[in-house]
Amino acid sequence: MSKEKDNQGLVWEVFVQKKPGQPFVHCGNVHAHDSEMALQNARDLYTRRNEGNALWVVPAKYIVASSPEDIGAFFEPANDKIYRHPTFYNVPEGITHM
Amino acid sequence: MNQAELENNFEAKLSRNENIEPKDWMPDNYRKHVIRQISQHAHSEIIGMLPEGNWITRAPSLRRKMVLLAKVQDEGGHGLYLYSAAETLGTPREELLNLLYTGKAKYSSIFNYPTLSWADIGAIGWLVDGAAIMNQVMLQRTSYGPYARAMVRICKEESFHQRQGYEIMCVLAKGSPEQKEMAQDSLNRFWWPTLMMFGPKDAESSNSENAIKWKIKRESNDELRQRFVNQTVPQAELIGLTIPDKNQKWNESKKGYDFSEPNWEEFNNVIHGNGPCNKERLGTRVKAHEEGKWVREAVISYNEKRKSVAA
Numbered sequence: 001m002s003k004e005k006d007n008q009g010l011v012w013e014v015f016v017q018k019k020p021g022q023p024f025v026h027c028g029n030v031h032a033h034d035s036e037m038a039l040q041n042a043r044d045l046y047t048r049r050n051e052g053n054a055l056w057v058v059p060a061k062y063i064v065a066s067s068p069e070d071i072g073a074f075f076e077p078a079n080d081k082i083y084r085h086p087t088f089y090n091v092p093e094g095i096t097h098m
Numbered sequence: 099m100n101q102a103e104l105e106n107n108f109e110a111k112l113s114r115n116e117n118i119e120p121k122d123w124m125p126d127n128y129r130k131h132v133i134r135q136i137s138q139h140a141h142s143e144i145i146g147m148l149p150e151g152n153w154i155t156r157a158p159s160l161r162r163k164m165v166l167l168a169k170v171q172d173e174g175g176h177g178l179y180l181y182s183a184a185e186t187l188g189t190p191r192e193e194l195l196n197l198l199y200t201g202k203a204k205y206s207s208i209f210n211y212p213t214l215s216w217a218d219i220g221a222i223g224w225l226v227d228g229a230a231i232m233n234q235v236m237l238q239r240t241s242y243g244p245y246a247r248a249m250v251r252i253c254k255e256e257s258f259h260q261r262q263g264y265e266i267m268c269v270l271a272k273g274s275p276e277q278k279e280m281a282q283d284s285l286n287r288f289w290w291p292t293l294m295m296f297g298p299k300d301a302e303s304s305n306s307e308n309a310i311k312w313k314i315k316r317e318s319n320d321e322l323r324q325r326f327v328n329q330t331v332p333q334a335e336l337i338g339l340t341i342p343d344k345n346q347k348w349n350e351s352k353k354g355y356d357f358s359e360p361n362w363e364e365f366n367n368v369i370h371g372n373g374p375c376n377k378e379r380l381g382t383r384v385k386a387h388e389e390g391k392w393v394r395e396a397v398i399s400y401n402e403k404r405k406s407v408a409a
Contacts, residue, residue: 068119
């Protein structure tokens, strides 16, 4: 069986959009040898109950991810900018719909 | 970061109930434990297709056949979700499958029992999926992120599996005396193997301690087994079937049923390859794999040919 090594094709990450206009959400991956097979496999595996309006498949090797070790420094620039949140601003008591 | 800092970090994440993600540092033993558990779970899904697949051509109506096909297809899909989750830890799928095919990896012992009558399809959905769901609901909160997320999908999809099984049992239990007897016989045969699905008693479970410490499991084998019995006994009573356990009785002080020990010797026998269908199940899976070989080869050679034409 070792002769059959590497017979699974590439790993493709799968993103499903539930309804038009909604974001594509990562749901898992499939193995496939080309993009058409990847789409068909993703359809069969992740949208058996009409979860999908559209699918993206992306070879996993092309996904660049931030590394968990650097998470602190990487996202640090946003830490001291609380004025980006509405709760930073004082508004009079009793005001609604704001 | 040095080793001690990495370990502290890992422990701190667990104590905050945060998930461990594929690229996070983790102790080797945690990685091994999770790979072993997820791959065994994946193997159980695809081997679990076989006892039910046995009845697809003999389902008593078109409705039952469509339902059973959809269910067996789901189990295949669940196997794939789980292999994907296991692969995030760096073990290729071929390697995991090879461990199964060479008998080095285990799968749930329940699938080594035969499906002798149509009622067994009911009992599997009701009891076996019921027990699996109880375990899987807990695993939605397991510490390894990709495993937890696969469980969320699986639990959602499993929701019809148990109901369709119970429905089959209800219909048989309300049917002719022969049909009711068939349902009772199936319950008699599947009850004890189902209780064994939760694994050995806590005191004798070698993997339990780490699994709880690392929050891979959130509840113990005995806790899950007790809850399963508590939920299932009234379901049996409601349709006039009898759980085959003379010692089973309500215990008001623990707000649960007392029940007999399953036959652990039988459990160990089945785990070690000597159940009624071990050889048949593995043989069928290996044969299917071998018979699919030409498809895998054709796909690769088609792909290579296309590349060379394009070049």
